[in-house]
Amino acid sequence: MKVLVAVKRVIDYNVKVRVKPDNTGVDLANVKMAMNPFCEIAVEEAVRLKEKGVASEIVVVSIGPKASQEQIRTALALGADRGIHIETDEEVQSLEAAKLLKAVVEKEEPKLVILGKQSIDSDNNQTGQMLAALTGMGQGTFASEVVVDGDKVNVTREVDGGLMTVALNLPAVVTTDLRLNEPRYASLPNIMKAKKKPLDSMSPADLGVDVAARLSTLKVEAPAARQAGIKVADVAELVDKLKNEAKVI
Amino acid sequence: MSILVIAEHDNSSLKQATLNVVAAAKAIGGDIDVLVAGENVGAVAEAAAKAEGVNKVLVADNAAYGHFLAENLSELVAEVGKGYSHILTSAGTTGKDFMPRVAALLDVAQVSDIIRVESEDTFVRPIYAGNAIATVKASDSIKVVTVRPTAFDPVAAEGGSASVEQLDVVKDAGLSSFVGEEKAQSDRPDLASAGIVISGGRGMQNGDNFKMLEQVADLLGAAVGASRAAVDAGFVPNDMQVGQTGKIVAPQLYVAVGISGAIQHLAGMSDSKVIVAINKDEEAPIFQVADYGLVADLFEAVPQLEEELKKVL
Ligand SMILES: Cc1cc2nc3c(=O)[nH]c(=O)nc-3n(C[C@H](O)[C@H](O)[C@H](O)COP(=O)(O)OP(=O)(O)OC[C@H]3O[C@@H](n4cnc5c(N)ncnc54)[C@H](O)[C@@H]3O)c2cc1C
Ligand SMILES: Nc1ncnc2c1ncn2[C@@H]1O[C@H](COP(=O)(O)O)[C@@H](O)[C@H]1O
Secondary structure (H helix, E strand, C coil), X not given: CEEEEECCEEECCCCCCCECCCCCCECCCCCCEEECHHHHHHHHHXXXXXXXXXXXXEEEEEEECHHHHHHHHHHHHHCCCEEEEEECCCCCCHHXXXXXXXXXXXHHCCCEEEEECCCCCCCCCCHHHHHHXXXXXXXXXXXXXXXXXXXXXXEEEEECCEEEEEEEECCEEEEECCCCCXXXXXXXXXXXXXXXXXXXXXXXXXXXXXXXXXXXXXXXXXXXXXXXXXXXXXXXXHHHHHHHHCCCC | CEEEEECCECCCCECHHHHHHHHHHHHHCCEEEEEEEECCCHHHHHHHHHCCCCCEEEEEECHHHCCCCHHHHHHHHHHHHCCCCEEEEECCHHHHHHHHHHHHHHCCCEEEEECEEEECCEEEEEEHHHCEEEEEEXXXXXEEEEECHHHCCCCCCCCCCCEEXXXXXXXXXXXXXXXXXXXXXXXXXXXXXXXXXXXXXHHHCCCCCHHHHHHHHHHHCCEEXXXXXXXXXXXXXXXXXXXXXXXXXXXXXXXXXXCCCCHHHHCCCCCCCEEEEEECCCCCHHHHCCCEEEECCHHHHHHHHHHHHHHHC
């Protein structure tokens, strides 16, 4: 079966994010960018399904500026077979991303679509669920285990109370949580091979999707800074402070 | 304006988060209806009807909603919600699951995890793991919003007298089914709404050592949380993870034990009123946000803490 994986280019999770002085956004000039960590987990899951003989082809898609091709190449180096780049310099929000992905789903007809649960820049946690709604598929969000079984997939989900397993008809959408797998690193030979794998580029207009944003960002501010407090000498002093100064116990 | 709040519950009791969401709805202003969808939810509906500020409780009681499957819930909420100006729910895992689906069915954007209401169409929300705070304006005719419960003081649970109306809308999308669940059983308070939280990190070394934290938690009536590293290492279950991609907590007191204080962890707890850090590394970033820092080996400090607390409590 064919598996489609959506990967997003975001600021590297190790980078200390700084708000721009004019409060229009965060400073992305000259900062390290990377594949969204949850998308790395999505790619890894697809590759494991292929290694198990469950997946036959892995198509990876990214929406974003030209440079997003770096993240597609990374996915190809990790084991994806083919890339699709939907190129735009506009900010694409979750609903519009879901519409673009829907257009790709209609063309590619994958049996399984794997996305990250959340982009670490927007922290939206929306796109997979929206794609599932738009394509009329079931969804297994926040997955910690994915087991394909004939024309169904069983997805174990990380939920507030613990774990919950659902069975979905295929085709279905899965979004990854942290415990699904531990992504591998790309080897140098595979990075070289990835350069020769096919990568198609298209525009949102080619797919007939209007990507105009529905949400406008009026301002972006730094959070209120928390002041470091004091160091206590020992546990007795700590308990005394909590009881008599902070009055929280 | 008319606001539909989708209640968070477990079919038997209303989750406190719902009261926080009603508070967010009040901040928007307008009539507030609450939709209780689930199976055998009579008691939940009654509780919702008593909440302060609620106008009407709509009840969709059917096996199709018993496990809160997003495919079914979203169709219901989209149909009931299309007559409202706003649809709100809590940003717990259930809300995060079905609500974007509602937004897509209605062809509107979703504003996720708001921490403040500026006006009927403008909301404040953290982005980049709380490293930046964005003010966003929604232009769609229906605003679909998930609310960070800890950012809004709950409305009173008692005192309201909303009418209760049964709906006979049954939506079964036939796309998914419930297979099973493993719910962590605990007599401790719910992590997301506990007044005191004590969390352990990689420094705890194994799951057994978390018993030390549980003993302290039981003295304090606290919930026990964890860092991602502690969950990934299998010390404790996933639902204990505090952070950007886990649970958001804002208790009166948060005690971080053997946790370094990565930004993704801070994103989940830095709104706590008082933060205590116990860490043997005095350079650990957690000390930059801690009101009281104790540089010590946790294997000595935590048993001492238990003893000292026994003296004063
Ligand atoms: C996409 C993404 C999402 C993430 N989401 C989250 C999230 O939601 N929540 C989260 O917590 N993390 C999250 N993380 C992980 C985060 O970046 C850190 O890796 C994690 O928080 C570290 O956990 P820790 O502090 O327990 O471990 P470490 O960073 O290894 O720190 C362990 C600490 O224990 C101290 N210690 C060790 N032994 C002792 C002792 N005997 N006595 C006292 N102190 C001791 C050490 O000095 C050290 O400071 C995420 C990461 C990514 C990439
Ligand atoms: N621009 C994009 N390109 C490719 N995939 C995306 C894009 N935006 C979101 N996604 C996918 O949707 C997931 C969740 O994103 P979000 O809803 O923005 O938190 C990501 O982990 C990706 O898998």
